[in-house]
Amino acid sequence: MEPTSYERWEKNRGLWMEITDGVLVSYLERLHDNDPKVTEDFVNGLEKGILTTFGVEFRIDETFVMEISSLQMEGNNFYRERKVVKEAIAAFVDKDSERKWVKNMKDDDYNRKELKLLWVEMAAVIMRFGHCFRGCYVIGYRLVSDFLYQFCSEAATSNPEYPYSFMTADAQKAASRSYDYIVVGGGTAGCPLAATLSQHYSVLVLERGDSPYGIPDVEDFRGSPTTNPKVAQGFVSEDGVQLVRARVLGGGSAINGGVYSRASTEYIRKIKWDEKLVYESYEWVERLNAFQQYKLSTWNSATKDGLLQAGVLPYNGHTFDHLVGTKISGSIFDENGKRHTAADLLQYANPENIVVLLNATASRILFSLGSGKPKASGVEFRSNNDGLIYQISLNQLSINSEVILSAGSIGSTQLLLLSGIGPKRQLKEMNIPALLDSPFVGKQVQDNPSAAFTIVSSKPLEDSYSQLAGILDNSQNYIESGSLVQRNNGTNTQYLGVLDIKLAFPLSRGDLWLKSVDPRDNPYVRYNYYSHSLDLQRCVKGIKVMVNLSMSSSIQEFAFTDSGNSKTLQFLGIALPKNQSNDDALAKLCKEALGTFNHYHGGCQAGLVVNERYLVKGVDNLRVVDGSIYKDSPGTNPQATTMMLGRYMGIHILQERTIS
Structure with missing residues (x-):
């Protein structure tokens, strides 16, 4: 069973005490022998304690420590000693500075200088206790050690954007070593994958975005993450449909609608996954990131009743499972409306074995070329902070080290093309040297077409995300709902109820190709929505169910009553018709209302x-683990299965290494 955060804290505390006890005892013994290397060894011992306990490297300036240790202290009082040392540090480092180091340590602009000062101060206090108390050092040391560990633990998580000690934006430092695994993309699959691999091997996660923590648009269910450029990147497909990509740690789970619903048993068996491991992996995710929704919003409750009245049966109650009929889905929003992204699964990571580098855009995969197949050897990336290009290598001492792409359907496909793996003709057009002619890279991409219908409610509604799903058996469509309160200029309030329908397994497929060789540019993508005639036929069947839903007594409760005492639903934008008899008109409606859930997938299809x-065919030590491998999107919403996939493949990779 994975340790809790508290258990990990306790483990670190014991480790810290063990290491620094030895450092201090050695220092005090050698201090009285006038050992010339005592200060140097003391500083090195503290630095080792920091690295071992917290997984971060700090350098304490030896001259700095010696300067502080030479200060004349008055009396033996601990608090007076601490005050004098703090004042000395402020004067020594920056005589004109009026910043308070405790405050700075907790500021959003937190940098490690303040934490370094904290360590130096505590080192000096410990040294002074050696002078003042000599044989009675234990009492003072315990006080200082408790204070020191508490503050270092707080400092490691004080910035809301960087809650893990292993998260950093320091590209130079991250690139200064090699790793057993480089995971490109800290998204819905990448985070659980990296957390799992870090239990036994060193892992670097390259994430092009920043942290999702402390951003209201991400964390609050009322937020609008898809329109926030800090976490999302919009683009328009060649079909003219507006879509969005995640650009933040946690990937799509940080910007989506929050629905948590597993794939069907049929889907799992068709892919030939290990069912036992699949469900164990789902449960691993669900311990942190999935919540049952026991209180339905007004609109979701009415939609649930309306689906049952429209014949979407049976009623399956609260379940994470994919079952035909009407059900209350799970959510990654908890009971307080707070989002839990895939980044939360990094709580499972071994902090000593993982580095998550933010604001780092991968530009190409590096390969070593020998007599056999090209072998992935590292990744080139650009730091979004300093604009510099870095190259980072896999551990060359291990034949099993891998680069793993988890950048999503668009990102992983794009990176293969930029690295010279793809259709040879397309690579030539972009002046990219062809490493491997792989004709199916970027082919068979797919996005599930959808249609949304917005009803202006005659009754007050609250903001709510999707809480339920109608899974239609005969037409392979999924129906979801949500509501919002729209305030216009602060004077006019509209209550809006939304009914969405998504085509489950479309047959239409498209292509992705490069727009430029800049990895920051979105590639071209065309999904060819409804190009297959059967997709349109299935949409028509689904729209007929939507019409029945809108005519149900539960939804009609929100209609407006005219002067003739008849009820009429008011739609904002495209309206659902009352007449279901004209299939051509319904097919036209499918095209006019064309939208997306942003559940696009494929491009690196299994x-x-x-x-x-x-594993990528034709090369060694390169793997893809994300939605780009899917032929069809799993479940009503893919994020549950994609998070599961990260854990599932992490276990598989560990098992492969054990066998090899």
Whole structure:
């Protein structure tokens, strides 16, 4: 069983005490022998304690420590000693500075200088206790050690944007070593994958975005993350549909609608996943990130009743499982409306074995070329902070080290093309040297077409995300709902109820190709919505159910009553018709109302680009683990399965290494 945060804290505390006890005893013994290397060894011992306990490297200036240790202290009082040392540090480091180091340590602009000062101060206090108390050092040391550990623990998590000690934006430091695994993309699959691999091997996660923590648009269910450029990147497909990509740690789970629903048993068996491990992996995710929704909003409650009245049966109650009929789905929003993204799964990581580098955009995969197949050896990336290009290498002492792409359907496909893996003709057009002619890279991409209908409610509604799903058996459509309160200029308030329908397994497929060689640019993508005639036929069947839903007594409760005492639903934008008899008109409606859930997938499809273990065909030590491998999108909403996939493949990779 994975340790809790408290258990990990307690473990670190014991480790800290063990290390620094030895450092201090050695220092005090050698201090009285006038050992010339005592200060140097003391500083080195403290630095080792910091690295071992917190997984971060700090350098304490030896001259600085010696200067402080030479200060004349008055009396033996602990608090007076501490005050004098703090004042001395402020004067020594920056005589004109009026900043308070405790405050700075907790500011959003927190930098490690303040934490370094904290360590130096505590080191000096410990040294002074050695002078003042000599044989009675234990009492003073325990006081200082408690204070020191408490503050270092707080400092490691004080910035809301960087809650883990292993998260950093320091590209130079991250690139100064090699790793057993480099995971490109800290998204819905990448975070659980990296957390799992870090239990036994060193892992670097390259994430092009920043932290999701402390951003209201992400954390609050009322937020609008898809329109926030800090966490999302919009683009328009060649079909003219507005879509969005995540650009933040946690990936799509940080900007989506929050629905948590597993894939169907049929889907899992068709892919030939290990069912036992699949469900164990789902449960691993769900311990932190999935919540049952026991209180339905007004609109969701009415939609649930309306679906049942429209014949979307049976009623399956609260369940994470994919079951035909009407059900209350799970959510990654907790009971307080706070989002829990895939980044939360990094709580499972071993902090000593993982580095999560933020604001780092991968530009290409590096390969070593020998007599056999090209072998992935590292990744080149650009730091969004300093604009510099860095190259980072895999651990060359291990034949099993891998680069793993988890950048999503668009990002992973784009990176393969930028690295010279793709259709040879397309690579030539972009002046990219072809490493491997892989004709299916970027092919068979797909997005599930959807249609949303917005009803202006005659009754007050509250803001709510999607809480339920109608899973239609005969037409392979999914229906979801939500509501919002729209305030216009602060004077006019509209209450809006939304009914969404999504085509489950479309047959239409498209292509992705490069717009430029700049990885920051979105590539071209065309999904060819409704290009297959059967997709349109299925949409028509689904729209008929939507019409029945809108005509149900539960939804009609929100209609307006005219002067003739008849009820009429008011739609904002495209309206659902009352007449279901004209299939051509309904097909036209499907096209006019065309939208997206942003559940696009494919581009590195299993069987075409990667094999059954998701290793890229034609090269070694390169794997893809994300939604780009899917032929079809899993479940009503794919995030549950994609988070599961990260854990599932992490276990598989660890098992492969054990066998090898």
